[in-house]
Every structure is written in structure tokens, then in C-alpha cells.
Amino acid sequence: MKRLHRLTAILVKLQSKKIVQAAELADKFEVSQRTIYRDMQALTDAGVPIGAEAGTGYFLVEGYSLPPVMFTEKEANALLTASKIIETNNDQSLINEYHDAVEKVIAVLKTTQKKKLEILQERIFTYSKREIHPSNSLSIIQQAITDFRVLEIQYTKANKEYSKRLIEPLGVYFTNNTWILIAYCRLRKDYREFRTDRITHILEIQELFPPQRFTLEDYYNRRAHLYRTNISS
Structure with a gap:
């Protein structure tokens, strides 16, 4: 830092x-x-x-404050509640970044609001029954998506085989307590999905890739079309 x-x-x-x-x-x-x-x-x-x-x-010293950012109590409560939900996801980098954001919100609240938030924090609990496999790469991936930056990853397949790849990150989605990265894989020369909990190493390199139009809706429509084509052939 x-x-x-x-x-x-x-x-x-x-x-x-x-x-x-x-x-x-x-x-x-x-x-x-x-x-x-x-x-x-x-x-x-x-x-x-x-x-x-x-x-x-x-x-x-009493009386000093950062430039004011106005939050209502309900907005602060919503952010605190969301942080508890985020704690149940499997990516530690997302948890850390969100906690830092909530801390900035708390910093600009009035003393009475802070006390109320402390009470609420002690009375909110979230629980997930699923086994969580941790990852710690989502923040880097999100930044790379918006910067159009190529990533180098070391990835472990289900059979425990390791591979190093250069990828162009395009999107992420969350399912079954796992973040999934959608990217163009230069090794396979095609779109691939990568579980973030199987990324053992991630590195931002200096190379940028050309911006392209990409939406999750288009991606899944294209994948569904390919699936139907393979079934009918």
C-alpha cells in the first residue's frame, strides 16, 4: 500500500x-x-x-472530522447488514474491501448513530451451512475487468492438475458459495470459466486487451445456443 x-x-x-x-x-x-x-x-x-x-x-482531538458525507441511519444499517451477508461468501478480498468501505461510513456518522450501529452489529448474525472454499482474488479480478488488463493465473483443475494461463477477464458470477470468473483463455483460445477458489496465484501484467462488448446475458444466450446445436447434431 x-x-x-x-x-x-x-x-x-x-x-x-x-x-x-x-x-x-x-x-x-x-x-x-x-x-x-x-x-x-x-x-x-x-x-x-x-x-x-x-x-x-x-x-x-475532539471536534476534528473528515469532510462530511451524509448517510441516513437506514443507509448505514443497510451497509452493515450487507457486510454481514458478504462475510458468508468465499472470497476474503471482497470481505476486506467491504469492511474498509463500511469503516469509512462509520467514521463520518454522529456519535449517537455510531452507538446505534454498535447495537445493531451485535444483533445481526448470518450463517451458511455449505462448506466454503476460500479465495482471495476477486478484488484484483474486478479491477482487471474494468481496466481491460490481462491476468496471469495458476489454476488447479478438479483432477489437481496445475496450469498457468494468460486470460482476458470479462465477468464474474456467484453460485453455490463460489465466485466464477468468465474469461477468454489464450491457452485454449476460447471462453472459459474458472472457479476463483482454484486460482492459486494471480498476477496483473502490464498488457491491456482491446475492450469488447460483453454482457452475461449475451454470454449465456450464446452458450445455450451452442448446447442446443450440439444436442440436435
Whole structure:
């Protein structure tokens, strides 16, 4: 994570909690505590009123706030509820990104709204009976879809055979607690579907592929047509 992004994320974290420990921030951003100390000094030098208590942690001086973004209580409740549902999906990157987004929402709420949201958070529970096979690539895939960026993946087939492929990601869908990536596979020279929980390694490369018109509706209509053609032949 670039330092500017980390400083912004630290500021949001400070806004969303009364006290934040350096160790907690170091773990979250995977840096040393010494780096966090330097980040705090940088924010202070930039005019952010940060207080510190020895043995406790950092806090924002009362009265300081980020530029206001208006959310109603019902909107905040809906986002919190959605985060609980997202926790039952199998992709950790989606869970992490959504939690960060909800944290930004909480950061700009009034104190009374935050307290109500804390109550609701303790009283919402979701449960999935299906066995979940985790993946951690959906965020990269989503970005590549909108950037038209080629991805290099290492993929494990059902028979445990590994293969490395260059793909052009086009869309994703969720079924049976699994995210499925639709892409043009340069190895097979055709469209293929890949379970994200079988992608063991994913890499964004510098190459872009030409934008093309693609919708899931067209894709499935074409696949259904091919299926009917094969059955009748």
C-alpha cells in the first residue's frame, strides 16, 4: 500500500474509534510500529490534531472530522447488514474491501448513530451451512475487468492438475458459495470459466486487451445456443 493511501486509511481508522493502538495499525497495514510512528508524525505535521496516551494509543482531538458525507441511519444499517451477508461468501478480498468501505461510513456518522450501529452489529448474525472454499482474488479480478488488463493465473483443475494461463477477464458470477470468473483463455483460445477458489496465484501484467462488448446475458444466450446445436447434431 502506498504511503498516501495508508495515511488516509489511518485517518479513517482514527475517526472510527476512540483509541487506536500502534500495534493494531502495524498489523492491519503490515508495516512496523516504527513506520506507524512516522506516519503519525506526518499527519501531525500536516495539521491533523492527534493526541497520544502512553500505553493506551492514539486518538483524534475532539471536534476534528473528515469532510462530511451524509448517510441516513437506514443507509448505514443497510451497509452493515450487507457486510454481514458478504462475510458468508468465499472470497476474503471482497470481505476486506467491504469492511474498509463500511469503516469509512462509520467514521463520518454522529456519535449517537455510531452507538446505534454498535447495537445493531451485535444483533445481526448470518450463517451458511455449505462448506466454503476460500479465495482471495476477486478484488484484483474486478479491477482487471474494468481496466481491460490481462491476468496471469495458476489454476488447479478438479483432477489437481496445475496450469498457468494468460486470460482476458470479462465477468464474474456467484453460485453455490463460489465466485466464477468468465474469461477468454489464450491457452485454449476460447471462453472459459474458472472457479476463483482454484486460482492459486494471480498476477496483473502490464498488457491491456482491446475492450469488447460483453454482457452475461449475451454470454449465456450464446452458450445455450451452442448446447442446443450440439444436442440436435
